[in-house]
Amino acid sequence: MTTADFRYQRAGYVALNVTDLARTHDFATGIYGLTFTGEGPSGERFYRSGPRHHEVVLQPAAEPGFVRAGWELETEDDVSRAFHHFRQLGLKPRRVPAEERAALGLSISDAFRVREPVNGVEFEYYSRMEYLSRPLDGDLTTFKRFAHVGIGVPDVQRSTQFLLDNMGFLASDIVGDYTSVFMRPWPVSDHHGFGYLPTRTGAPAFHHLAFLVDSIDDIGKLFNRIEEHAVGRAFGIGRHPTSGSVHLYITDPDGMLWEYTLGMEQFPETGYRGPRFMSAAPEDADLWQAKPKPEFVGKGGVVTGDAGIDEALTELVAQARK
Template sequence: MTADYRYSRLGYVALNVTDLERTLAFYTDLVGLDATEIADGQAALRCGPDHHNVLLNRAPEPGLKRIGFELESEDDLERAFRHLERCGYTPAWLDAEECAALHQGPGLRFRHPGTGLPLEYFAGMERMAEPFGARLAKIARLGHVVVSTPDLPAMRDSLMRDLGFVLSDEVDGMIAFLRCFPNPFHHSLGIARADEDRLHHVNFMVTDIDDVGRALNRLKKNKVEIVYGPGRHPPSGSIFLYFLDPDGMTVEFSFGMEEFAETGARAPRLMPPVPESLDFWGGLPSLDFARVGRYESAG
């Protein structure tokens, strides 16, 4: 059933962390995000004009709490709710008090039925008066979130069929790259094959290739584990660097990404399942790459 609503962008990712203070320092002092609000076991951080692009939540186990996608309008949100119900999902509206606490417009939450992936749709977010500081890196945006699953084809097909995602490229049997139509970026959501459903990585896009190099040296100096890269992804054309946060969840800095027009976009490519399909330079990730980040359980 074709989705009859339109995405604006990937809005934010909410992560569960075991040591809020330590992880907050990591994302502000090493990644370069700005903190906007810290209260009640939660920290809101941003890499642009929005109130938040990352929410850190104190929890016993690290992992993914939810991924929030902004839709183009409240009408799109209403259509999304009805569409999800028709597809057999169980969306639930957020109450006004929670929306206000999040500095967001109306929203709804649901889980992908096959994997339990926690998702949110919302319409509108408060903009901050002060511009993003870009103290350490010229971060342009929260670029994408990639998740892992044992059944990549089933998850890919359901996200395209039920939730309106469009396939940009796929490395056969390894990873699929999806864009939230009509957002132009090569992927806002990725699906990688793994032994369980969990977070794979969170990406931040930078506007200067030197920010990738500076991050590499800054992270090494502070003894942060680099787990993949630097390298260059053939599917998107991005220069990449992957590293671990204090809980072992994987974070990526990247520079550059292919963009698609709303109409007349090229067909998706199927690439062979070899390391060179993931890195032009032939690099391989370490064993700690994309290993931590179970989904928060329902209820």
């Protein structure tokens, strides 16, 4: 259990800024295998792997990077409780306007956004997204669902502790001396839906997004597809010692990392194991001895709006929790 009084349903989606929307569209559909849903009023494009309206949003921008992570909660009551929870913490949650919710396929659901104050990372919360009955495009990959997102931050331990104490997450595994932490939104059973990793820039930075696929054939076919189309491979094929997942990380036209992942440790709602402290030694990085390439550091920043790092608010929330 966590200190938050609301329940997560799943990792919902990730929104990214990209510098060449047409090229990244071709990558997302023709290489990665997502289905294009449509375009929004500001030129953003939506992509999905299943019936939900979207799991990736691509926005045209001058610089690439992470915009926000969307989280689906179990019920409308959970959304209401989450909103009041964050407001009581002083985090100033902001409701998503009706016009924007309609573009996001969230017109039947209340939705709001909030930034965690340690790094300014933005989360969106909602409970129901529009389902589409039209078939998916092509047969490149059989997806199960959007899986997780990873963000690089200057202080992994402090950033993690805020999410554990205030935002309804549980730690599954800690690598090294808080080099990386993999967390799950309670009570979602997947080993992780969110991770903090070391930043390459000294500031918050995007690390990767991941989709869970159905079989090793999906990963093998992606491997051959990127070879054929000269798409960059950053890490894998390998197997993570933390989650047990088989993985393959590739780079989009901006150099941002997109992962296929297969299989993952599952946690019960109660009676689960505590987080393990895993070795950060290079020889322990992969169960199949896969070696990350230099590209595995990723590219892209984190859009923090006018929030930035709010030391005073972080301390205020910490004091309120004592």
